[in-house]
Amino acid sequence: MRMGVDYYPEHWDRSLWEQDAKLMQETGVSLIRVAEFAWSRLEPTEGRYDFTWLDDAIDTFAKRGIQVVIGTPTCTPPNWLVNAYPDVLPRDEKLHPRYPGIRGHRCYNSPSMRHYSALIVEKLALHYANNPAVIGWQTDNEFSLNECNCEHCNARFRTWLQEKYDSIEAINAAWGTVVWSGEYSDWSQITTPLGGMNYKNPSFVLDYKRFETDSLVEFQQLQLNILKKHCPNHFITHNIWSYPMALDYYKLCENLDFVSLDYYPSTNPEKAESSGYSGALTLDLTRGIKRQNFWIMETISGPPGCWMPMWRTPHPGFIRAFAWQSIARGADTLVHFRWRSAPSGAEQFWHGLIDHSNVPGRRFEEYRGLCGEVRKLAPLLEGTEVRGEVAILHSHDQYNAFQIQYQVDGMDYFDNLKTIHRAFTKLGIVTDVLNESDDLSGYKLIVAPSLFLLDPELASRLETCVQNGAMLVLTPRTGVKNLNNVCWIQPLPGPLSNAAGVTVAEYDPIGRDVHHFSWRNKTYSCSQWCDILTPQTAESVAWYEDDFFAGKTAATVHKFGEGEVCYLGTVPEEAFYVDFIQDAAVKLGLQFISDLPEGVQISTRVKGSTRYLFLMNLTRKEQIVTLDRVYYSLLNEREIGQVLTMAPYAIEIVELPMKST
Template sequence: MGVDYYPEHWERTMWEQDANLMRETGVSLVRVAEFAWSRLEPEEGGYDFSWLDDAIDVFDRQGIKVVIGTPTCTPPNWLVNRFPDVLPVDAVLHPRYPGIRGHRCYNSPSMRLYAERIVEKLARHYSNHPAVIGWQVDNEFSLNECHCESCNKQFRRWLSNKYGSLDAINEAWGTVVWSGEYSSWDQITTPLGGTAYKNPSYLLDYKRFETDSVVEFQQLQVNILRRYCPEHFVTHNIWSYPMSLDYYKLCETLDFASLDYYPNTSPEKAVSSGYSGALTLDLTRGIKRSPFWIMETISGPPGCWFPMWRTPHPGLIRAYAWQCISRGADALVHFRWRSAPIGAEQFWHGLIDHSNVPGRRFEEYRVLCEEVNRLSEVLGGSVVLSEAAVLHSHDLYNAFGIQPQVEGMHYFDHLKLYHRALTKLGIVADVVNMTEDLGGYRMIIAPSLFLTDQSLADHLETCVKNGATLILTARSGVKNMNNVCWMSPLPGPLADVAGTTVAEYDPVGNDIHAIRTKSGKTYSCSQWCDILEPAGAETIAWYEDDFFAGKAAATVRELGKGKVYYLGTIAEESFYLDLFREVVREAGVNRLPGLPEGVQISVRSKGTTLYMFIMNLTRKRQIVSIGGEFSSLLLRKTVGPELDLDPYGVEIVKMEQ
């Protein structure tokens, strides 16, 4: 259990008081300094770590460990004034001036030089401090889409390394369209002007280049930290989903991923926020397919450059903390210890308000710390147990963003739809990169594989033949990985696997249509309608209206030991609840049936022992059947077969496999 703390914001007399209260509360970790460059290096080459030394020593005396954030998210004014190339440049070549964090170009020679210097000084200085255990590189990386001369030069270098020649670029991108062919390297620039009417293959490669620029900038720091602090971990705090930046690449060389997670506190989102959060947490666990850290999470109502949210309802902070742990978090760092009286984040509230008097939220946090610390040894070393997978890709997200397919159709919303249905059914799922090895999963949902190559199709086919159930959806197999359309019937390389092809499609957008299943039940659908021609697959749903009434809307094919479903439209949620319920029964996927709306489960395993977390992420009392009597870790007594959960109530039960 940890908190984010900024000693430079407080009088020194408060440090000792805060550290004492942290220890008494059960806090054993603080993150510091990720925004403190101007205090660590007040002028060029003039380093002052004495204040941070004193603060870390205060925490050390209380037995509190420290994670240091490298301060490269906030270049100080002296740096941007002396070296204007530090500032990113927008698509119309206007620099983005300081005044908020993140004002730096990842490819700026000056930025890289001074970032390396401050990180090396910090790494050397704190490499042997007993309280320092790890590093967070920068803060919440994103694509800043800079168009400065340094980025243009690096973009050309990146393209040369990838393609080797202009002829290869012209061929891969199809630049013959609209006379876009390149005859000289200096004709290639970043996407200037801001217009959307550009070659989609070029735009997708620019997104990939931007990710690689962030990765390269981060790796400069990682290399330094590894050299001088080999015993420390190195991580980075990603900022939620969806995101253009490829987190799989970003976190590849890190020890583990970390997430900044802020559940929505609005009453009208009291239920939906829990499902969206579950997807975010499962995505984060899937980055490295291993446990992760929460480096920031909600402590009070957020708000600053936007109106404040509602304050967390009683129990929300505790319940969402346990949701994080249940889905793979091994540490929770709450943002922040105390609300800031100064700066841009004055109303992004901490555990203690501006009054400096611990209140209701702080007492809830104190209880949470006691519970987590008491169960830490029991749960330590356990991992999330899942038999189903949902595939995800930043390339797919970017490709759909570059060319929106139809009004109301969004790639990430599809992930939410399918993942929410699994969660409501009591099924624990991994969310993993579509390029990962998927062997061992009983159920694989592959939403809209818009970009597909033969190797992915072959891997999915192998998984199915070995016994997996694969679910493919509309807008799959449309393009190759260069964002160029396949010249073959949809779903392209996946047609043989699916046993069906798309005779025609209708981008129906927000128009509502209907499908009918074999059982005679009807469901509404919208966004997209693939009119299917089965070729070895069996039809399981038909369209009910329009010119394609009576045509196949969904199919299933038996292949080897498994099955392949192809869903040609986007249906209402109840369709997926009914379909997935049947699929998991046939595939032998474990689940906890009968969960009330807003109640979630997750399972962590350790040896032969399972720990099932049951969380009521709603504002009302809920009754949950858990199918037997089990030992409660929180109550330290036997509970079940039914649980009576208060609003935001949590239970953890122990069972043997």
């Protein structure tokens, strides 16, 4: 467990390198990430490589005991490459090239981009393979889909489809192209979504999104093959960029050693409390990609400003508190972006730990203290991990399918997942947010939000979990389509109808209208969607209170094997989820805290029989937390009573007694 910073030696006069290295050493920084945007300095003209400046910089920091992660510079193709090989540039839906001026201007299927990317990565790998200061690599920077329509993407898209479907007849059948006379009679007729994606066949668009992910994965794999060949003792990671994301992170990260995340919690007061909950979901999602601990490769050091107007400056304690939140939810290393604010370029006002004044200030001193705390507790936390008893399912395919066809005004797949996760977080229940294709055995509670795309294989796996004793929670728009994005011709929830013991007789996309339903003699509001349910073998447990379906079933529970399936036919307010989850937790024997103050979070890291509890006040106000006993604070080296008063952004870490067996 260690602390680092993102550093750009090419931006600074060499006289600053030694000063910075000395101050980093004194502060507790033990690693830096470099070079991910430095292609033009590493290869100033085609075939002329210059690594001497980077050698000198790495040597300067190595002498201070600071290790190095090198970012491959393929996010920023240099001007000489773009000018000489215009196929590098992606083309939009009207076939216009997207010119430089911003990073990420490259087509993943461009032969020139792949060729010259492989060359620069191999040169770097060979050069730094045996440098003792270099410990690992970051591929590129914040990959995302670029929706390119160039000739190379068109040709590769056809090949991709041929490999998946084998024949024109198969693709016509899978996509239902008979609608609007869209049938193909020759592979040459299939193109990327020229003209844009509005009103195009949703099966076609979803496959195009999948193709885009696979193209990017291939582009990254070129780099992985080179790095693994020449640097077998180095780790390889990639810094993903938050959620929601059309790019399939599960595929992207499959062959990486671990995942890294760029995490920027909002500093604005109106988002002060909600940001902590959104961040908790992002961190849990990141941990779930490979079901292991991860790195933070960038996180907040000052007010961000570049792609949007500047945010508020981090309130005292904010940087420290959200760093500990990251550790509490599985981060093993924290790299802050950036050491010093840039004097030039688009990100001049994406502030670093040190401002343009070059005078360390309040934020820097807070970071210095954080480094000391992490160094102090690292021996205890080393080798610990986060383990949840609850699984929430997530899918980039589901997200993309909902983006392709918005179901109703105000309905958003990821926002609804966020609301469910926030309810668990408010109760202090640690969740694993997992790819829907993951092994789910061992979880007592599985929440599967809106399985819009549902095939019999996933339905069967979920049925098995329930039969073995799990509780499965389903929500509206489950079982609507198969994986080709074509509607099932059977009652909803499609392949899960038998396990749920209920069918949807009719539905009303109510959007932003507010309706009400009753559950356990209490009334809750709901919006977005109302499934009017007909129980088959399930029991009705909630009923609508208004509109033409007043009195009709809104939710059911079905005993199935050793477990049960709960079907929620509407999208309720958060208060319902909190009550519903508490009820489920009591039934399943899950520990929870019913009176955790708003904005206060807990998490645990475990190793063997040892457990560490993190209590975090991620708000600007003082909060009072009631504990079950007196604990000893490992962070502050003092006893804390059962009634704990937490200052704004306060953190406490305690060792929990062993669980009784």
